[in-house]
Amino acid sequence: xxxxxxxxxxxxxxxxxxxxxxxxxxxxxxxxxxxxxVGESGAGKSLTARALLGLEPRGATVGGTVRMRxxxxxxxVREEAxxxxxxxxxxxxxxxxxxxSPVHPVEDQLAAAVRSLRRVSRRDARARAARALERVGVPxxxxxxxxxxxxxxxxxxxxxxxxxxxEPELVVADEPxxxxxxxxxxxxxxxxxxRREATGAALVLVTHDLEAVRExxxxxxxxxxxxxxESGPADRVxxxxxxxxxxxxLAALTxxxxxxxxxxxxxxxxxxxxxxxxxxxxxxxxxxEERCRTRSPEPLRVxxxxxxxxxxxxxxxxxxxxxxxxRA
Ligand SMILES: Nc1ncnc2c1ncn2[C@@H]1O[C@H](COP(=O)(O)OP(=O)(O)OP(=O)(O)O)[C@@H](O)[C@H]1O
Numbered sequence: 127x128x129x130x131x132x133x134x135x136x137x138x139x140x141x142x143x144x145x146x147x148x149x150x151x152x153x154x155x156x157x158x159x160x161x162x163x164v165g166e167s168g169a170g171k172s173l174t175a176r177a178l179l180g181l182e183p184r185g186a187t188v189g190g191t192v193r194m195r196x197x198x199x200x201x202x203v204r205e206e207a208x209x210x211x212x213x214x215x216x217x218x219x220x221x222x223x224x225x226x227s228p229v230h231p232v233e234d235q236l237a238a239a240v241r242s243l244r245r246v247s248r249r250d251a252r253a254r255a256a257r258a259l260e261r262v263g264v265p266x267x268x269x270x271x272x273x274x275x276x277x278x279x280x281x282x283x284x285x286x287x288x289x290x291x292x293e294p295e296l297v298v299a300d301e302p303x304x305x306x307x308x309x310x311x312x313x314x315x316x317x318x319x320x321r322r323e324a325t326g327a328a329l330v331l332v333t334h335d336l337e338a339v340r341e342x343x344x345x346x347x348x349x350x351x352x353x354x355x356e357s358g359p360a361d362r363v364x365x366x367x368x369x370x371x372x373x374x375x376l377a378a379l380t381x382x383x384x385x386x387x388x389x390x391x392x393x394x395x396x397x398x399x400x401x402x403x404x405x406x407x408x409x410x411x412x413x414x415e416e417r418c419r420t421r422s423p424e425p426l427r428v429x430x431x432x433x434x435x436x437x438x439x440x441x442x443x444x445x446x447x448x449x450x451x452x453r454a
Contacts, residue, residue, distance in 0.1 A: 152190075160344045237254070278310070336375060
C-alpha cells in the first residue's frame with residue numbers, strides 16, 4: 127500500500143435543506159486499495175460515493191474536501207470531475223441502464239468513450255472497444271446489441287468495461303450488483319475486481335454484502351446514520367469488530383439469522399431529520415449507557431490502522447453472537 131493516500135476525504139457532509147444525511151465523514155483511499163463502504167439502507171453510502179465525484183443529486187449541498195493526489199500535486203476531485211471523467215475517476219452505478227444510452231449498440235458507446243479519451247482512429251477505437259468487452263466477458267457478437275437487448279449481468283459487465291477503458295486511477299462502484307441475482311453478483315464483482323487489478327486502479331465499493339467485502343475488499347468503512355462507525359483492514363474489522371453496530375451486521379450473516387429473515391440489527395435506523403442526541407445507534411445498542419445517549423462519539427484510533435466511533439468499543443465481546451445472541 128502506498129504511503130500517501132490517492133484520495134483524501136475530510137469532513138464530508140451532504141445535506142438536503144437543513145437535514146444532513148452524511149455528517150462529517152473523513153477517510154483515505156490508497157492507490158492499490160479496495161475500500162468497501164457498508165451499512166444498512168439509508169446510511170448515506172451512495173450519497174458519499176456520488177459526492178466523491180461531484181455526482182450528488184440535484185438539491186444536495188456538499189461540504190468538506192475531496193482531494194486526489196496526482197503526479198503534479200493534489201487536486202479537488204469534485205471540482206474537476208467533468209474534466210477528469212473516465213481518465214482519472216469513473217463511476218460504476220447501481221443501474222447499468224442509467225449509464226448507457228438506449229439508442230446505440232454497446233460497442234459503439236465504448237468506441238466513442240475510447241475516442242473521447244485517446245486520439246485513435248475509428249477503426250482502432252472499435253477494435254479496442256471489442257477487446258475491452260471481451261475482457262469483461264461480453265462476447266464479440268453481443269457488442270452489436272443495444273443495452274435493453276442484453277441481460278442484466280451482461281449490461282453491468284459492459285458498464286464495467288466503459289468505466290475502466292480509460293484506465294482511471296479511481297473507480298467508484300455504487301452497489302454495482304444490487305440489481306442482479308445472487309449467482310451473478312459474485313461473477314460481476316469478480317470481473318470488476320479483476321479489471322481493477324489489471325488497470326491498477328483503486329476501488330471504492332459501496333455494498334450491503336459483507337460476504338463480498340470479505341472476499342474482495344482490503345479495507346472497510348462502516349457507516350451508520352451518515353457517520354463513520356468503524357474503519358480499518360477488512361479482515362480485522364470483520365474478524366473482530368470493535369463497534370456494536372458492526373457486530374450486529376455480522377451476526378445477521380449467520381445461517382440462523384438468514385433463515386429467519388431477521389433484520390441485520392433489531393430496530394431500524396433513525397430518520398435523518400430525527401436523530402437522537404448522542405450516538406445515533408444508542409437506541410438499538412445493547413451496550414449503550416448514559417454518555418452514549420448524550421455525547422456523539424468521535425472516531426478514535428484504537429491501533430495503527432483502525433478507527434472506531436464508539437464510547438464502548440473496548441466492551442464489545444470477541445464474538446458478534448455475544449452481543450446479538452438472538453441473531454447468531
Ligand atoms: N435526492 C434525495 N433527496 C432527499 N433525501 C435523499 C435523496 N437521496 C437520498 N436521500 C436520503 O439520504 C439518506 C442516505 O441515502 P443513501 O442513498 O446515500 O443511502 P444508502 O446508504 O446508499 O442506502 P441504500 O443502501 O438503500 O442505497 C437516506 O435517508 C435517503 O432517504
